[in-house]
Amino acid sequence: MxxxxxxxxxxxxxxxxxxxxxxxxxxxxxxxxxxxxxxxxxxxxxxxxxxxxxxxxxxxxxxxxxxxxxxxxxxxxxxxxxxxxxxxxxxxxxxxxxxxxxxxxxxxxxxxxxxxxxxxxxxxxxxxxxxxxxxxxxxxxxxxxxxxxxxxxxxxxxxxxxxxxxxxxxxxxxxxxxxxxxxxxxxxxxxxxxxxxxxxxxxxxxxxxxxxxxxxxxxxxxxxxxxxxxxxxxxxxxxxxxEAGESERTLVVDLERELPPIEAPAPARVVRVDGPRQWLAFPAAESAAPLVAGIAARYPLVDLSVREPDIEAVIAKMLHPREEKPGDTSRDAPGQAAGNTPGDAPNPPERATT
Missing domain, CATH: 3.40.50.300 (P-loop containing nucleotide triphosphate hydrolases)
Known part of the structure; x- marks a missing residue:
């Protein structure tokens, strides 16, 4: 404890x-x-x-x-x-x-x-x-x-x-x-x-x-x-x-043109390719800096962003580990960063009491 x-x-x-x-x-x-x-x-x-x-x-x-x-x-x-x-x-x-x-x-x-x-x-x-x-x-x-x-x-x-x-x-x-x-x-x-x-x-x-x-x-x-x-x-x-949940962050890379999947050092790997945009998963406990530096040195990079692991996905994987299927990118849907939440509702919120 x-x-x-x-x-x-x-x-x-x-x-x-x-x-x-x-x-x-x-x-x-x-x-x-x-x-x-x-x-x-x-x-x-x-x-x-x-x-x-x-x-x-x-x-x-x-x-x-x-x-x-x-x-x-x-x-x-x-x-x-x-x-x-x-x-x-x-x-x-x-x-x-x-x-x-x-x-x-x-x-x-x-x-x-x-x-x-x-x-x-x-x-x-x-x-x-x-x-x-x-x-x-x-x-x-x-x-x-x-x-x-x-x-x-x-x-x-x-x-x-x-x-x-x-x-x-x-x-x-x-x-x-x-x-x-x-x-x-x-x-x-x-x-x-x-x-x-x-x-x-x-x-x-x-x-x-x-x-x-x-x-x-x-x-x-x-x-x-x-x-x-x-x-x-x-x-x-x-x-x-x-470490317990083996959680992963996602590096989203935008290249100048469409290319084959990026060759990244293990344990990083490409999990999705959509035209010039590619998604790479890597352990959340590791720094993204070496991976970014390697890609920038070898590929025509336009832009990139790092998406944090969704906390529910981290916990689900920790409690119910499973083999990830090739191409399984359900948690990295395009245009949706982890943790995004809808905005305010039009009705007044309930007042809390303590």
């Missing part, structure tokens, strides 16, 4: 079981149990920034909800800063911050600054501390021109930055981020990541991050945990995850 023996966040044999009813016939319903989290144990030390990843429905959000006190575990023990979240949720709320990527803690019809004023009162933040934190967060997250704008008029990236500021106004010791960069453009993602790095370095805030964007993990976290079907399958450094 990576992390300290006695962590700031502690889970011991935690389970969460839901009872689901489904119709099986006329006037008949069947009840069955769904185990969303299955005997999970881990520790997160104060000041750690940890990635918590897995496929959709793996149990990530359920874990976060138990850590915040929204859900009560069916079995096992949960402690955050020595507090049982489900028994003392109000006291814990003053020590944690939560950002749900597809929900918001902001008031949809009010200007952004009004949401912050309401939180000032709700958390009973001392006036001087509130002003200091607000000024700092507004500057670091680039919110100065947005404070008087109603939340409904903010773009997804602007709203996400607003939500992160709201979660940090009361100086929480731990920050839970559930898909914080979902649907954001490249610039917004970069701003959020840089802010989180500074927050962790300067204030020692403990961060537990769930995301499907592997770049979030690579740029922010030294440690990663993988959950699948409610079970913790991996806990260690990111490089170890790549």
């Amino acid at each position: 990576t992390g300290s023996e006695s962590g700031f966040i502690e889970l011991d044999g935690v389970e969460k079981v839901f009872e689901v009813r489904r119709k099986t016939g006329f006037m008949k319903r069947e009840r069955r149990q769904v185990r969303a989290v299955d005997s999970i144990s881990f520790r997160v030390a104060s000041g750690e920034m940890v990635g918590y990843i897995g496929p959709n429905g793996a149990g990530k959000s359920t874990t976060i909800k138990m850590l915040t006190g929204i859900l009560t575990p069916s079995a096992g023990r949960v402690r955050v800063a020595g507090i049982d979240p489900s028994r003392d949720r109000i006291r814990l709320a003053h020590r944690i911050g939560v950002v749900f990527g597809q929900r918001t803690t902001l008031w949809w019809d009010l200007p952004l600054i009004d949401s912050y004023r309401l939180m000032h009162r709700m958390y009973r933040i001392p006036d001087a501390r509130y002003r200091e934190n607000l000024d700092r967060l507004v500057e670091l997250l680039g919110l100065a021109d947005l404070l008087d704008v109603p939340v409904r008029q903010l773009s997804l990236g602007q709203r996400m930055r607003g939500d992160i500021a709201a979660a940090l106004l009361h100086d929480p010791e731990v920050l839970y981020l559930d898909e914080p960069t979902i649907g954001l453009d490249v610039v917004s993602k970069a701003k959020v990541r840089e802010f989180l790095r500074e927050l962790n370095a300067e204030r020692g805030t403990t961060v537990l991050l769930t995301t499907h964007d592997l770049q979030d993990i690579e740029q922010l976290c030294k440690r990663v945990m993988v959950i699948d079907h409610g079970r913790l399958m991996y806990d260690g450094p990111l490089t170890g995850l790549h």
Whole structure:
């Protein structure tokens, strides 16, 4: 187990079981149990920034909800800063911050600054501390021109930055981020990541991050945990995850003209050719620089890009290894980079509660 023996966040044999009813016939319903989290144990030390990843429905959000006190575990023990979240949720709320990527803690019809004023009162933040934190967060997250704008008029990236500021106004010791960069453009993602790095370095805030964007993990976290079907399958450094899952990145090469498949040194290999464009797969744990340099020296190169492995593909391969068929490029469809997510929905998001 990576992390300290006695962590700031502690889970011991935690389970969460839901009872689901489904119709099986006329006037008949069947009840069955769904185990969303299955005997999970881990520790997160104060000041750690940890990635918590897995496929959709793996149990990530359920874990976060138990850590915040929204859900009560069916079995096992949960402690955050020595507090049982489900028994003392109000006291814990003053020590944690939560950002749900597809929900918001902001008031949809009010200007952004009004949401912050309401939180000032709700958390009973001392006036001087509130002003200091607000000024700092507004500057670091680039919110100065947005404070008087109603939340409904903010773009997804602007709203996400607003939500992160709201979660940090009361100086929480731990920050839970559930898909914080979902649907954001490249610039917004970069701003959020840089802010989180500074927050962790300067204030020692403990961060537990769930995301499907592997770049979030690579740029922010030294440690990663993988959950699948409610079970913790991996806990260690990111490089170890790549090795365990034998994940691959994809180098997309545009040549001046159509040519036979590029001759690349093993283990890199061409997995697709479409006119002058070729796709080459290579181990995610290896640098792309030598491969790029070799191709540039031998071929008429016009452009290239590197696509990161889709996190679900990494985990699927780690948990269910299989022989890759020649020409199998389903995960590298043209024009679709890994991790791309549709933009904001037209309807207001659901407000999160903690």
